[in-house]
Amino acid sequence: MTETIETVRVSVKVNGEEAVRDVEPRRQLVDFLRHDLGLTGTHVGCEQGVCGMCTVLFDGEPIKSCLMLAPQADGHEITTVESLNGEELHPLQRAFKEHHGLQCGYCTPAMLMTALALGRRGVPLDREQLEEELAGVLCRCTGYQKIYDAVESYLAETAGSGGTA
């Protein structure tokens, strides 16, 4: 290549670790997470903020990382599904497994991040409210019912613990 592509420095705290990279200004945050940092648990489904596959937590709040450019995340904290990972399943992951809340698994990380934020928020939700909260992430395999069951059971489990379970 003869021309140098203009880059900007992006410094983000991802799952508690500082990550610094020089990226094209137009780099999508989801591409930054997946292909620059290698955190491929977060997926891509539509690149227009509808399907929610790319949902991560941005300073603790769920956002669609296909709608944000990596430089916009500079100085912020991102939490992805990988933050839950250990030898044993996180209680939220366990709830999804026990309730068969996933089939192909493609939407699962986004559902987990959405539910994690709900747990941390700690506000009780009725059925309709919970469905609305989950409506930001689409799933084509499960019909949502077992996802709903999984999240409901997780929220019941974490109630009062501030989502630290």
Added chain:
Amino acid sequence: MTEIVERQTEQTRKSFIGQRRTRVEDERLVRGLGRFVDDVDPPRLVHMALVRCPYPRARIVSIDASAARALPGVLEVLLPEDVLERTDPITILRPIPDAPAIMPRALADGEALYEGQPVVSVCAVSRYIAEDAAGLIEVEYEPQPFVVDVLKAIEDDAPILHEHMGTNVVVTNPRGDGDPERGFEESDVVVEDTFSINRVSGLPMETRAILADWTPGVKTLHVRASTQAPHLFRRQLAQSLRLPEADIRVTCDDVGGAFGLKLGIFAEDLLACVHSMDLGRPVKWVEDRMEFFRGATQARESVHQAKLGVSSDGLIVSYTNRYYVDAGAHNSPMGSPMLSSLMFQGPYKFPNGYVERNVVLTNKVPVGAYRGYGQPEGSFVREVLLDRAARKIEMDRLEIRRKNFIRPDDMPWQTIGGAKYDSGDYRACLDMAAETIGYEDVLLRQAEARADGRYVGVGFGCYVEMTGYPGSKFLGKHNAQYGAHEGVVVRANRSGGVDVYTGVPPIGQSTETAFGQVAATVIGLDPGNVRVFAGDTHGTPVNTGSFASRTLIAGSGAIERAGREVREKALRVAAHMLDVPVETLELEDSVITSTQGPRITFEEVALNAFYAHRMPEGELPGLEATAYYDPISNAFAYGTAAAIVEVDPESGEFTLERFLFVHDCGTQVNPLLVEGQLHGGIAQALGAALFEEIVYDQESGQLVNGSMIDYFMPTAADLPRIELGHTEVASPVTPFGVRGIGESGTIPPGAAVANALADALSPFGVDINRLPLTAEYVWRLLAAKQAAR
């Protein structure tokens, strides 16, 4: 009652079949550690982007790619002439009987026939730059006359898509019995209508994707694919790229949903491979969602002209359905669906019937397989007409169904469509559905509500579903490019476990878990000691793949055979090691115990079999078996869906208050997974019944709603709580008595909701004849009735 036949294995040991077990797949998937195509970024990776035709039909006059080629980071631009000479048309896996194959090419050959057809392909160091380059390519198009409506396409003056054919009707496939016309004359009541079924998308959350990696000199093409059938994928690539199969390896680790849409190879797959072979670098293409709506196969669109005659006492005398199914602009590997014809009879017996499939070309995205494969459409038409007939003769809708059901002692039953039903108690499912939903109570509530100015209705839809294939010979007669069988390798490992190798890739259908349960049961281990390795053509036996509700039927048969061989050999080796007669041995929980006392672990036996230090005379080393199973017949699943709606006649809006599904899939290997399969299929059916429709503008031929924001796939807030019930009549024709479950959920929901709506609005005399059932459509039906008054 159908007899539960003797099983192929006399199972006296511990069985894991029927257990509600959580999934082994989940350990990686809930951690976000699945490996989907786009999760792999090999060194020196480059990316592909495409220029797609923006018109429904256009001649390609010229292409200027100079600006794209000059863009830094661009490595290659492929024009049609660059690839058409070097690649062969894509083969059709499931050809349409008696029809010419209209095989797609890698790029449009002189003329593009639908909006979205690939015209030019670009490879660059990043997807961003590849897309920039695609935007710089100037294609001069000469728009041509087009047709996007299936009925207009069969008119005499319609533009012909493929001129050498002289018509847009690819084929007419008739099938019938008795004398339908005379049957209508003899009927007391005849109802008929033209039904329009919507074009929809299977819409997996992971779009199509490929990573092609050619190693020059060494001549190996390693492809990571998002596919339901890696071995078929390998074969088709070999054919179109003119390579020996040995050069190609297809790996499929995880697939983010497929639903029939990821069967066979597509133009983009060939293009990625050609780029890689030219550049000697790995090439990735992950379809974006805008491309998806213009390139990935779509489904279901059809127009059905159906007629049903019944006697005054409710017996079906004659039923005919002449339908026109939209194929899009050319064949897809699995299109168009066959089962509206084969299964047109549903669960009813009648003397006179005729079904005629007309496959019609239009300037739209090609149609392919989608969960249900013609059965939701055919079921919708039949069940809606049956309700109408019942209303005309003033017979209860359940009663008319009970009168006409094929009964358990009628089985096996040869249908007019050409299917042979194996067994089943259709009435049992209907009765359970009626009781669970509280049919009589709903009718009472309906009367009260009407007095109150509210409109409540209840509706039912019954189905019989063909699951699996009736054997490879059947497919041979249809010239299919695959068999009905599955093959597996079952191999003991030196830690006392068993490895199962299958070409069936993980697409969400939980094969690893279910196959593990079967293998553990057959051999005598705990499922925790069985690992299933799936989807890599290097290391799995050549097989068919995951579609047609056939994987567990054929796969469990193969596992049963291979597992039994492994078990029997383990017992022979153990007998030699323990110096006891083999008849005294039993293998359970990984331990082989003799009735004479001595015992030995499966691990010790396996280790010895691999060392071959102490083998019986003539016994070969190793502890493994490869086995195939070819089904002897289809198994037919069946059931009834029921829905309760309340409609606001002012606006046409309605709420789906309850939705119930009672089914029989024979023996349930894992009820938890069965529920999941049903939920998912039902959600797709309700999506198609209530919201989803791919719309083309008749004037411009343009796709109107090709994005996620305009195509209304249901969210968690859009669906009712799904209630399930089941009966369990084991199939006499499959290993373990299983019937397929992958597609059932898609079949009867549309009819149940439509019938509930018609019931709610019966005071208005509304007849439903299309999908989706939007508020606007309901409002228009009511407005037309009011205008007519």
